[in-house]
Amino acid sequence: MTLKERVEKVIEKIRPYIQSDGGDITLVGVHEDTGVVEVSLHGACNSCPSSTATLKGGVERMVRQEVPEIKEVVTV
Numbered sequence: 001m002t003l004k005e006r007v008e009k010v011i012e013k014i015r016p017y018i019q020s021d022g023g024d025i026t027l028v029g030v031h032e033d034t035g036v037v038e039v040s041l042h043g044a045c046n047s048c049p050s051s052t053a054t055l056k057g058g059v060e061r062m063v064r065q066e067v068p069e070i071k072e073v074v075t076v
Contacts, residue, residue, distance in 0.1 A: 004030040006067045007037055014059055018045060025059065028076050035071035037063060051075075 001009075004027075011027050018025050023045030028038040039059065045051045060073035 003032050003067065003069060007063060007070065010063050010066045011039070011059075014062055017058075018054070021045070021048075023048065023051075030070075032069075035069055037070055037073045038076045039073060041075055 007030050008027055011025060015025055018041075022043050024042040025045070026040045026042065028040050030037050039055070041051055041055070045054065048054075055073060055075060063073055064070050
């Protein structure tokens with residue numbers, strides 16, 4: 001399984017929780033050389049003041065826990 005596939009698997013686990021709050025998340029890219037994952041937040045997440053906390057405290061924590069090669073998750 002590639003690094004991108006591993007990250008996609010984690011994003012798919014997280015997606016229902018984000019969707020339950022009226023938002024969504026899409027994997028944009030995985031930069032294997034830097035360990036940075038790019039995601040796009042949609043719907044309610046796009047304008048939510050808590051989206052940064054969700055991204056760093058939830059999404060990034062879970063991705064890094066399951067895919068230790070990842071250093072950071074950012075929105076684009």
